[in-house]
Amino acid sequence: xxxxxxxxxxxxxxxxxxxxxxxxxxxxxxxxxxxxxxxxxxxxxxxxxxxxxxxxxxxxxxxxxxxxxxxxxxxxxxxxxxxxxxxxxxxxxxxxxxxxxxxxxxxxxxxxxxxxxxxxxxxxxxxxxxxxxxxxxxxxxxxxxxxxxxxxxxxxxxxxxxxxxxxxxxxxxxxxxxxxxxxxxxxxxxxxxxxxxxxxxxxxxxxxxxxxxxxxxxxxxxxxxxxxxxxxxxxxxxxxxxxxxxxxxx
Amino acid sequence: xxxxxxxxxxxxxxxxxxxxxxxxxxxxxxxxxxxxxxxxxxxxxxxxxxxxxxxxxxxxxxxxxxxxxxxxxxxxxxxxxxxxxxxxxxxxxxxxxxxxxxxxxxxxxxxxxxxxxxxxx
Amino acid sequence: xxxxxxxxxxxxxxxxxxxxxxxxxxxxxxxxxxxxxxxxxxxxxxxxxxxxxxxxxxxxxxxxxxxxxxxxxxxxxxxxxxxxxxxxxxxxxxxxxxxxxxxxxxxxxxxxxxxxxxxxxxxxxxxxxxxx
Numbered sequence: 435x436x437x438x439x440x441x442x443x444x445x446x447x448x449x450x451x452x453x454x455x456x457x458x459x460x461x462x463x464x465x466x467x468x469x470x471x472x473x474x475x476x477x478x479x480x481x482x483x484x485x486x487x488x489x490x491x492x493x494x495x496x497x498x499x500x501x502x503x504x505x506x507x508x509x510x511x512x513x514x515x516x517x518x519x520x521x522x523x524x525x526x527x528x529x530x531x532x533x534x535x536x537x538x539x540x541x542x543x544x545x546x547x548x549x550x551x552x553x554x555x556x557x558x559x560x561x562x563x564x565x566x567x568x569x570x571x572x573x574x575x576x577x578x579x580x581x582x583x584x585x586x587x588x589x590x591x592x593x594x595x596x597x598x599x600x601x602x603x604x605x606x607x608x609x610x611x612x613x614x615x616x617x618x619x620x621x622x623x624x625x626x627x628x629x630x631x632x633x634x635x636x637x638x639x640x641x642x643x644x645x646x647x648x649x650x651x652x653x654x655x656x657x658x659x660x661x662x663x664x665x666x667x668x669x670x671x672x673x674x675x676x677x678x679x680x681x682x683x684x
Numbered sequence: 685x686x687x688x689x690x691x692x693x694x695x696x697x698x699x700x701x702x703x704x705x706x707x708x709x710x711x712x713x714x715x716x717x718x719x720x721x722x723x724x725x726x727x728x729x730x731x732x733x734x735x736x737x738x739x740x741x742x743x744x745x746x747x748x749x750x751x752x753x754x755x756x757x758x759x760x761x762x763x764x765x766x767x768x769x770x771x772x773x774x775x776x777x778x779x780x781x782x783x784x785x786x787x788x789x790x791x792x793x794x795x796x797x798x799x800x801x802x803x804x805x
Numbered sequence: 806x807x808x809x810x811x812x813x814x815x816x817x818x819x820x821x822x823x824x825x826x827x828x829x830x831x832x833x834x835x836x837x838x839x840x841x842x843x844x845x846x847x848x849x850x851x852x853x854x855x856x857x858x859x860x861x862x863x864x865x866x867x868x869x870x871x872x873x874x875x876x877x878x879x880x881x882x883x884x885x886x887x888x889x890x891x892x893x894x895x896x897x898x899x900x901x902x903x904x905x906x907x908x909x910x911x912x913x914x915x916x917x918x919x920x921x922x923x924x925x926x927x928x929x930x931x932x933x934x935x936x937x
Contacts (some may be wrong), residue, residue: 533811593768662898
């Protein structure tokens with residue numbers, strides 16, 4: 435059997451009941467080549483400090499719970515492997531730009547409110563009765579929004595977005611991708627209602643096309659594209675509202 | 685539901701985008717022509733930017749439009765980015781910074797319009 | 806009583822923390838060069854409006870070594886601006902479909918760079934033809 439390898443994991447710790455500010459602690463963790471960074475955190479919790487707090491669930495990049503800054507990059511810790519950093523130290527920190535609740539757990543309440551605010555459900559373009567049958571959608575129409583359905587709400591894109599860090603009221607990449615998913619659905623007629631948010635001061639114009647959100651997205655949703663397409667839509671709405679008296683914000 | 689204020693950004697964003705595209709398409713070639721080729725006498729014929737030629741260009745309808753679009757839109761493009769960069773570097777100077785940035789582009793636009801109208805048609 | 810005390814981290818120096826952000830700040834700062842060039846042209850236009858002697862003075866000023874170095878810097882910065890402008894186009898443009906297939910990011914960037922090359926060459930040829 436080969437010799438046991440160790441890696442140093444530096445964790446940004448924060449205990450709200452006793453700490454004024456976060457501080458770093460370093461742990462020397464034995465690891466095997468199949469171990470993820472999440473498993474490294476679990477090893478620390480089981481063997482060094484049971485109070486270490488982090489979110490996780492599925493361990494297979496589906497639930498979107500285990501996002502953290504790994505060496506400064508927002509990543510899902512379950513699909514990031516310790517072996518790729520060895521022999522260098524790994525630094526883990528709660529997702530950037532969010533308030534830290536405790537250790538690696540961030541306060542997501544602002545994000546949840548944003549998700550609600552985009553009206554993430556189909557607002558039927560035209561009401562159909564049961565005997566009129568189902569809403570028909572062609573494969574090409576499905577392709578218009580398919581990519582934007584893949585979001586798992588992991589919020590890595592928010593941790594990648596400096597504009598969100600600078601202005602926490604910015605609706606942000608993830609919620610905009612979800613909004614766009616419904617706007618692009620041929621069965622939906624809610625784009626006009628959602629425009630009030632898109633075109634508002636909290637809306638898409640906070641984005642300066644950094645593009646890092648799409649770079650870190652583990653599901654290739656391309657939220658930057660959703661945000662930027664809606665800049666064009668909001669600009670059209672801004673100028674064309676003088677021609678048609680309905681829709682948009684006040 | 686929360687009432688939201690509509691952003692006026694589309695005006696500035698539109699000018700920013702137009703200037704960005706114009707400068708991406710023609711910027712490098714323009715700098716090469718006016719700043720390097722003509723002063724050094726490279727490539728282009730002698731007197732490419734001589735007074736009679738440039739005056740005729742500025743009096744021509746298309747030439748006038750091109751000069752105006754380049755100067756004004758380059759400015760609107762640049763000040764929009766600079767204004768955002770100030771915010772990004774933590775200088776939230778608010779209305780003052782906004783007025784200084786967009787105001788200078790506005791002044792530049794007005795001056796170029798006045799001169800271009802002044803040189804006649 | 807709640808023990809909650811969410812800690813908000815500072816954004817100071819955010820752009821130094823990631824190479825992606827460093828590049829972003831560099832390509833955004835090309836705006837300073839675009840502005841400097843626009844001001845240079847504006848001064849030229851004002852001198853043109855003031856008559857032949859003023860215009861020739863501006864032309865002569867462009868021949869000074871300082872002005873040449875300045876324009877060389879402008880050329881590099883504005884060329885980088887152009888390159889990065891097209892590089893972010895795949896995220897700024899709505900999807901373009903050709904025969905039902907979505908155009909790839911690579912095709913969009915290449916298309917933009919080709920358009921810029923054609924525009925630049927076209928401008929130089931046009932100026933050359935008008936002047937000749």
